[in-house]
Amino acid sequence: MNLEVKKASGIYITITDGKRYIDLISGIGVSNMGHRNHRVANAIRKQVGKYWHTMVYGEHIQSPQVKLAQKLTSLLPPSLNSCYFVNSGSEAIEGALKLAKRFTGKTKIVAMKNAYHGSTHGALSLMNNNYFTEAFRPLLPNVHFAEFNNEENLNLIDEQTACVVLEIVQAEAGYLAPNPDFLENVRERCNQTNTLLIVDEIQTAMGRTGSLFAFEQYNLVPDIICLAKAFGGGMPLGAFVANKNTMQCLTDNPVLGHITTFGGHPVSCAAAFENLKVLTTSGLIKEVSKKEELFRNLLQHPEIVEITGKGLMLGVQLKSKEKLQKTVDYCLQKGLMIDWFLFAEDKLRIAPPLIITLNEIKKSCKIILEGLER
Numbered sequence: 001m002n003l004e005v006k007k008a009s010g011i012y013i014t015i016t017d018g019k020r021y022i023d024l025i026s027g028i029g030v031s032n033m034g035h036r037n038h039r040v041a042n043a044i045r046k047q048v049g050k051y052w053h054t055m056v057y058g059e060h061i062q063s064p065q066v067k068l069a070q071k072l073t074s075l076l077p078p079s080l081n082s083c084y085f086v087n088s089g090s091e092a093i094e095g096a097l098k099l100a101k102r103f104t105g106k107t108k109i110v111a112m113k114n115a116y117h118g119s120t121h122g123a124l125s126l127m128n129n130n131y132f133t134e135a136f137r138p139l140l141p142n143v144h145f146a147e148f149n150n151e152e153n154l155n156l157i158d159e160q161t162a163c164v165v166l167e168i169v170q171a172e173a174g175y176l177a178p179n180p181d182f183l184e185n186v187r188e189r190c191n192q193t194n195t196l197l198i199v200d201e202i203q204t205a206m207g208r209t210g211s212l213f214a215f216e217q218y219n220l221v222p223d224i225i226c227l228a229k230a231f232g233g234g235m236p237l238g239a240f241v242a243n244k245n246t247m248q249c250l251t252d253n254p255v256l257g258h259i260t261t262f263g264g265h266p267v268s269c270a271a272a273f274e275n276l277k278v279l280t281t282s283g284l285i286k287e288v289s290k291k292e293e294l295f296r297n298l299l300q301h302p303e304i305v306e307i308t309g310k311g312l313m314l315g316v317q318l319k320s321k322e323k324l325q326k327t328v329d330y331c332l333q334k335g336l337m338i339d340w341f342l343f344a345e346d347k348l349r350i351a352p353p354l355i356i357t358l359n360e361i362k363k364s365c366k367i368i369l370e371g372l373e374r
């Protein structure tokens with residue numbers, strides 16, 4: 001895009017020449033409360049005035065981490081009661097994979113085709129796309145790929161499997177919503193085979209799909225949930241959350257099973273705590289389905305094949321990649337930031353901050369439709 005950012009506020013990003021854009025992608029699912037929410041900004045200022053980094057994660061007791069862990073676990077099912085804070089989504093996935101291997105004593109991993117879980121070696125091993133992985137081989141061995149929403153592939157999950165990793169709404173595949181039966185059957189198959197179910201909610205959580213966590217809309221509870229992106233309220237933070245009994249095994253044999261210097265940085269945790277408080281008391285999550293409906297109603301055009309996804313995580317399937325490029329360019333020209341996906345080059349990505357108003361949605365859709373006309 002090549003835009004030099006000068007300022008960002010609410011749903012708007014202003015560049016150095018003064019032009020202002022509506023941000024319809026939230027920095028890829030990060031700015032759910034908009035840019036620089038004032039309460040989150042105040043929480044950051046307050047923590048900056050007390051202390052920043054004092055010691056590697058876990059060595060000192062730091063109240064922003066403790067408060068965030070208490071808040072987060074109070075919002076999750078009782079079985080998800082132990083948090084490990086990290087720096088990013090990829091690191092949350094790394095931690096979850098290590099935890100599953102250590103806890104089960106098994107090494108086989110089942111991931112989904114067209115998933116994206118991050119760019120570090122472990123996370124990249126969960127990607128079945130050769131173009132993105134070939135240059136970095138060898139990756140983790142014994143990773144098997146099932147098709148998302150295809151129950152026939154579930155026999156890949158067997159007694160040798162340590163974990164299944166999946167996103168509730170597949171993000172980089174182009175925002176693909178799950179078939180509820182599929183998720184239920186994965187959960188069932190994991191139970192039968194003593195396999196841990198790792199749910200990557202790095203992009204789907206924090207209200208994005210119409211509930212605080214997307215899994216809440218389906219009949220399953222993960223064994224490990226991974227968070228990042230919007231979780232930090234705009235600051236770098238990730239987490240993997242599991243049952244205390246499971247998490248405990250990272251404390252011995254070897255001691256310090258996962259180590260991170262900056263994981264759970266107190267300034268990020270203070271921001272995340274305030275962000276969670278604002279988000280869960282704002283009423284914004286309840287408005288997501290109404291906003292989704294408005295996008296779906298307005299975005300009707302002969303060039304649009306279908307709209308996939310859930311909540312404010314929508315993939316607009318166009319007839320061609322060329323049309324998409326032209327539409328994205330037109331939107332940028334008119335002050336609207338939209339984007340595409342890693343594995344769906346003919347789809348527009350729509351994931352605005354949840355604070356977007358109905359009028360702003362109407363304005364954005366008008367620009368997209370004009371772009372499609374060209």
Ligand code: PMP
Nearest residue numbers: 088089090116117118171202203
């Ligand atoms: N999982 C999902 C679903 C993601 O969308 C991303 C980032 N796009 C990641 C994991 C990796 O997160 P990070 O970039 O913070 O490492």
